[in-house]
Amino acid sequence: MAELTIQISDELAQRLEPLQNRLPELLWQLLDVANLPTNSQPTIKTETTDIPAVYQEVLDFLIKRPTPEEIITFKVSPQAQSRLSELLEKNRAATLSPMELAELDVYEQLEHMMILLKARALKRD
Template identity: 60%
Template structure:
């Protein structure tokens, strides 16, 4: 098994600590879909425009080294929220394409990650 080392802010590391054992699984789920957004993990072989808008917004947010308060207040853009709403409507109608199913799965995983981060930020009590 390969080992990957990344540098992240200490605060983010603390928030991700409860997920430490599941991080490989969670990352694998993010890239193990049929969507164009997840066919390649290597940024050098994939353009950023292939990733769902919300995914890029979360990444852009995380690289700013957000405080606990920033994490608690974070919301994706109205455009990303509208896309999610559209995907949810199509899902209720049963008319999602394979790539849309994968995109909706990515939104669900991002939402789960952000909820966990917000819960940890609230529990930490640090600004």
């Protein structure tokens, strides 16, 4: 098994510490979401335009370290909800492009994650 060493800020290291046992799994998920090649020459992306807006929206929410109450009441923006409705309609009509299918998958993964977060937040209240 290969070992990877990276330099990160102290703040990021503190935030990643509780997840250190899951980092390989999370990196695989990141590669799946970003559709990055895993066996070819690595590429460095400096833009986040390929990441669905809803993903960025959830990340922005989580990076603010929300309270359990804020997690419980969190909802994506009306724009994200509208986009999800559009994708679901296209899915029902079987007219999704491969990119749209990947985007819909991101919505599904984020929904699952938020359900788990809200369940844990409810246990803390």
